[in-house]
Amino acid sequence: MRIDILTLFPQVFSSTFEESIIKRARDKSLAEINIANIRDFAANKHMQVDDYLYGGGPGMVMKADVVQAAIKHHQTEDSWVIYMSPQGKALNQSRVQELAYKKHLIVLCGHYEGIDERAADIFDEEISIGDYILTGGEIPAMVLIDATVRLIPGVLGDEKSLEEESFSTSLLEYPHYTRPQVYADREVPPVLVSGHHENIRKWRKKQSLLRTLLKRPDLLLKHQFDEEEQQLLYEILFEGE
Numbered sequence: 001m002r003i004d005i006l007t008l009f010p011q012v013f014s015s016t017f018e019e020s021i022i023k024r025a026r027d028k029s030l031a032e033i034n035i036a037n038i039r040d041f042a043a044n045k046h047m048q049v050d051d052y053l054y055g056g057g058p059g060m061v062m063k064a065d066v067v068q069a070a071i072k073h074h075q076t077e078d079s080w081v082i083y084m085s086p087q088g089k090a091l092n093q094s095r096v097q098e099l100a101y102k103k104h105l106i107v108l109c110g111h112y113e114g115i116d117e118r119a120a121d122i123f124d125e126e127i128s129i130g131d132y133i134l135t136g137g138e139i140p141a142m143v144l145i146d147a148t149v150r151l152i153p154g155v156l157g158d159e160k161s162l163e164e165e166s167f168s169t170s171l172l173e174y175p176h177y178t179r180p181q182v183y184a185d186r187e188v189p190p191v192l193v194s195g196h197h198e199n200i201r202k203w204r205k206k207q208s209l210l211r212t213l214l215k216r217p218d219l220l221l222k223h224q225f226d227e228e229e230q231q232l233l234y235e236i237l238f239e240g241e
């Protein structure tokens with residue numbers, strides 16, 4: 001996958017993308033991530049990228065011609081152009097899974113009051129990472145890219161954990177433990193050291209259901225229960241587990 005990030009603040013991305021999973025994806029050539037400075041596409045000699053609002057009011061707006069030039073420079077037939085915006089559709093794991101199949105993402109990060117409306121028809125999609133306003137689209141872009149790149153086969157190094165994740169995106173994860181076996185007078189649940197793989201699998205599934213019921217009951221309403229999950233939920237509710 002290729003990802004072009006268009007931003008007025010390219011240095012914001014350097015630390016994040018030089019550490020972490022994203023670095024691994026780049027090193028293994030699984031993702032080619034390029035950061036472009038929108039200012040390089042400014043048309044006039046003052047390198048102007050923003051201007052005052054028609055109609056008055058505080059703040060500045062990014063100029064339509066500059067934004068369009070930056071996008072068009074990177075755009076091909078395979079591109080999917082995303083504008084990070086609080087007005088966009090909320091990002092969730094199933095949308096991330098779809099984006100992971102795209103050949104080329106162009107992610108536009110706005111600043112100031114946003115972008116001249118006449119640049120908007122060039123976006124394929126507006127995406128929001130949640131109902132709050134940030135000073136720029138850079139952090140939302142990092143969220144989207146991190147979530148997407150980790151789904152590219154080979155990036156995480158163990159495909160198994162992704163498989164488990166994909167069938168359980170509507171449930172929360174089961175609790176995890178590592179050594180020592182007793183910590184602060186609390187023992188690791190015995191089933192996990194039993195070596196009985198089927199019992200471990202069932203215990204984990206039941207814990208996922210229990211956690212989701214207690215912490216995110218809203219997710220359970222949307223969940224498609226298979227037969228085993230129905231049985232486990234019955235045990236949780238009526239057999240005191």
Ligand code: 4H3
Pocket residue numbers: 084085086109110111112113114115127128129130131132133134135136137140
């Ligand atoms: C996205 C972008 C929040 C989100 C953003 C989000 C600044 C977009 C400016 C930038 C516009 C004002 N804030 N929730 N901020 O995903 O360019 O909207």
